[in-house]
Amino acid sequence: MCELKFYIKVYGCQMNQYDAGVIRRIMEESNFIEVSDVKEADIILVLTCSVRSHAEIRALGQLNFWRRLKYEKPGLIIGVLGCMAQNLKDLLIEKFNVDLVVGSDQYRFLPKLINEYYKTKLPQVATEFTMENYEHIIPKTNNASVVGYISIMRGCNNYCSYCIVPYVRGRERSKSLSQIVTEAESLIRHGVKEITLIGQNVLAWHDNNADFLTLLKEIDQLDGYYRLRFLTSHPKDLTVKHWETFSQLKKFCPYIHLPLQSGSNRILALMNRGYTKEEYLEKVMQGRQIIPDLVFTTDVMVGFPTETDDDYKETLDLLGKIKFDFAYMFKYSERPYTKAQKITPKVDAKIAQERLIRLIEYQNKITKERINSYLNKECEILVEFYTYPYSKGRTKDNKMVIIKDKLEIGEIYRCRITNIKGWTLIGEIIDKSNCNVQNKVYYIENLKEGL
Ligand code: SAH
Ligand code: SF4
Ligand code: F3S
Numbered sequence: 043m044c045e046l047k048f049y050i051k052v053y054g055c056q057m058n059q060y061d062a063g064v065i066r067r068i069m070e071e072s073n074f075i076e077v078s079d080v081k082e083a084d085i086i087l088v089l090t091c092s093v094r095s096h097a098e099i100r101a102l103g104q105l106n107f108w109r110r111l112k113y114e115k116p117g118l119i120i121g122v123l124g125c126m127a128q129n130l131k132d133l134l135i136e137k138f139n140v141d142l143v144v145g146s147d148q149y150r151f152l153p154k155l156i157n158e159y160y161k162t163k164l165p166q167v168a169t170e171f172t173m174e175n176y177e178h179i180i181p182k183t184n185n186a187s188v189v190g191y192i193s194i195m196r197g198c199n200n201y202c203s204y205c206i207v208p209y210v211r212g213r214e215r216s217k218s219l220s221q222i223v224t225e226a227e228s229l230i231r232h233g234v235k236e237i238t239l240i241g242q243n244v245l246a247w248h249d250n251n252a253d254f255l256t257l258l259k260e261i262d263q264l265d266g267y268y269r270l271r272f273l274t275s276h277p278k279d280l281t282v283k284h285w286e287t288f289s290q291l292k293k294f295c296p297y298i299h300l301p302l303q304s305g306s307n308r309i310l311a312l313m314n315r316g317y318t319k320e321e322y323l324e325k326v327m328q329g330r331q332i333i334p335d336l337v338f339t340t341d342v343m344v345g346f347p348t349e350t351d352d353d354y355k356e357t358l359d360l361l362g363k364i365k366f367d368f369a370y371m372f373k374y375s376e377r378p379y380t381k382a383q384k385i386t387p388k389v390d391a392k393i394a395q396e397r398l399i400r401l402i403e404y405q406n407k408i409t410k411e412r413i414n415s416y417l418n419k420e421c422e423i424l425v426e427f428y429t430y431p432y433s434k435g436r437t438k439d440n441k442m443v444i445i446k447d448k449l450e451i452g453e454i455y456r457c458r459i460t461n462i463k464g465w466t467l468i469g470e471i472i473d474k475s476n477c478n479v480q481n482k483v484y485y486i487e488n489l490k491e492g493l
Contacts, residue, residue, distance in 0.1 A: 046156075048074050049083035053101050054091025056240050056273065057211075058124055060193045062089055063181025065123070065149050070182060072153035080108070085119040085156060087142075090126035092206050094375035098126050102138065109139050119159060123149065125210040128169050129378065135165045145169035146196070146211055149176070171212035173197075177221045180228050188426055188452040190234035192225045193217065194257065195241035200276065202303075203314045203381040204346060204374060207242060214242070219249045219257060226261050235452050236269040236424055237261065244272045245279035255287045262291040268424060268454060269438065271295050277302070278316035280325050285332040296333050297440040300326070301341035305360030306353035309346050312385060319360055326364055337367045337439035344401055345374040345394025347385035354397050358404055367412045367439075369405045373398045409465065416441065416459045416467055423457055423469070425449045443469045450474075 048069055052062045065087065066076060077083055086108055091097040105120065112118050121142030122134050128145040135143060142155055148168040155166040175196060183190060198207045199214040226237055239261070241247060247254045262270055270293040275284075277300055288294045300322075304310050307318045317325075329336050342361070344354060361369065373394050376383055389397075423435030423443045433449035436442055444466060449455055457469035 046074050046084045047077045047082055048085040048087055049077050049080045050087045050089065051080075051104065052089045053097060054089070054093070054125065056191060056238075057193060057196075057242070058089050058091060060181060060191050060240060061124065061146065061149065063183050064176050064179050065089070065152065066182035067179055068149055068152055074153070074156075080111070084117070085121065086111075087121045087123055087152075089124045090122055092125040092129045092210050092377070094372065095377070096375065098129070101126055105134075105138050105140065112139070119156065121152075121156075123152075125206070128210040129206065131167060131169055135167070141165050143167040143169065145171070147172045147174035150174070150179075173213065173215050175215055175217050177217060180225060183229075183232070186233075186451075188233060188235045188424065189238065190229035190232075190236070191238050191240050192222055192229070193241060194222055194239045194244060194247050198242040199246075200243060200316075201314060201381070203312060203385070204343070204377065206377040206380060209379040211242070214246060216247045216249055219252050219260065222257065223260060223264070226264055230264060230266040233452060235267050236271065237267060238271040238273055240273050243274060243276040243279065245275050245284065255284065258287065258291060258294075262293050267293070269293050269295050271297065271440075273299050275300055276316075277322050277325060282328050282332075285329050289333045295438040295440065296335055297337045297339070297438070298329065299339045299341075302357075302360065302364075303341060303343050304346065304349075304353065305357035306349070309349055309353050312348065312382075313346060314381070319356065323360070323363065335439065338364065339368040339370075339440075340364075340366045341370045341372070342401065342405075343372045343374055344397040345389040345391075347374070347382055347388050349374075349389050349397075354401075358401065361401075361405055361408065365408050365412065366405070367441075368409055371398060371401050371405060413441070413462060413465055413467065417462055419459050420456060420472065421459065421469075422454050424454050425451050427451065437467075441467055443467045445469050445471060447471060 050062055052058055080086060088101060090101045108120055119141045121144060122140050123144045124146050127143045131143055134140040141159055144152060151168055155168055159166050195214060195216045197212040197214045201208050229237060245254050247257055275298060302322060303313055303315055305319050326338060342357060421437040423437055425433050425435040427434045428448055428451060431446055433445045433447055434442060445457060453474060455474050456472040458472055459467050460470050461468040
């Protein structure tokens with residue numbers, strides 16, 4: 043059975059984007075061919091997200107649309123993969139006429155499941171958790187990209203009380219140090235200049251005696267690329283030692299995504315987040331002391347069960363104090379399996395919506411203020427795209443800059459921000475530079491001053 047064509051649609055987080063590369067590789071090794079037009083496909087694969095009910099509703103809407111294609115093309119296979127497959131299982135077959143339901147630990151078996159479907163014409167379900175790490179599968183990525191991702195761990199053990207991820211991704215497990223190095227080397231060989239290590243909580247990564255900081259130092263030492271990022275860090279696991287080590291890495295970018303969720307200690311405890319707002323704030327201040335110009339972004343949620351106006355105001359207060367460069371903002375969405383389902387009273391949907399709108403307005407002002415502070419600043423950008431007549435690159439602290447010039451993709455340039463349009467930075471080139479490789483070692487000076 044060769045030359046069958048598949049189309050893949052990806053929803054959800056960066057982990058799913060990475061998994062799409064793993065799936066492409068697995069499919070390609072079994073002679074399936076990817077197509078970009080769904081109408082040409084013999085097999086449609088939908089890689090799904092369950093984190094909020096809205097994410098599921100969107101994917102289900104798309105499935106409803108695609109299953110009509112089956113009338114035009116009898117024999118078309120529709121497969122639901124990933125977190126929603128794990129969550130809804132047989133329901134997808136019963137209600138949505140899906141042919142394959144494949145959980146996030148079962149992608150290796152996709153070709154076998156497809157074969158089995160062709161043989162038996164029976165829907166195939168594979169949702170067992172097996173602590174799969176997809177070691178030795180180098181994801182198929184876009185060769186032209188200068189930014190690359192490595193999933194260094196899978197699953198999650200934190201059980202934040204609102205979150206479905208531990209139930210749809212299984213237990214936390216780390217990929218081996220040697221495999222991560224192999225993947226990094228492969229990305230570098232393919233022209234990647236910026237590597238981002240990803241996981242639900244990268245700070246918890248470990249392999250025998252090696253911890254996340256050991257891993258960072260190893261990857262930092264590799265030649266042939268400029269920038270090292272990681273995502274997501276859980277505040278409860280972040281210590282001064284982390285900041286000190288980050289600041290000594292040659293390729294560290296002074297940008298960290300540190301999900302806050304709420305500014306109320308009562309709500310944080312109910313969420314099972316493992317830190318107080320004071321502890322969170324202290325960690326931010328330590329980071330800023332050790333690494334000047336450190337940029338923080340975050341995730342915030344409103345409308346968690348029992349959240350009062352006062353709790354909500356504490357969240358706004360903390361955002362005002364910290365001044366994140368950007369925040370992903372969400373309204374609490376009740377998810378199956380989670381402890382928060384049982385926490386009452388729930389917040390009225392209308393109140394939650396109003397809180398979200400005010401939160402977005404409040405943070406957007408801060409985001410704009412932060413963006414405006416870049417005017418006339420000098421920064422180094424790594425060029426990622428060129429579409430006539432603009433080149434686009436990002437600063438080390440993760441801001442997109444647009445330059446009206448044809449610049450070399452994958453190269454670093456020094457530029458000055460000359461204009462700001464909305465949230466977009468516009469720059470002019472000062473010179474081409476390789477100074478990014480020599481990251482300043484801030485730590486020593488800051489240690490002298492004391493924390
Ligand atoms: N592992 C990461 C992020 C996981 S999901 C972390 O711990 O930060 C990304 C974000 O989605 C979370 O930070 C949270 O803000 C949001 N989220 C997760 N579950 C949610 C739910 N049930 N309702 C609303 N937002 C949710
Ligand atoms: Fe969900 Fe919490 Fe795990 Fe993040 S750390 S994936 S929010 S349970
Ligand atoms: Fe969504 Fe699964 Fe990621 S629930 S956020 S795709 S881990």
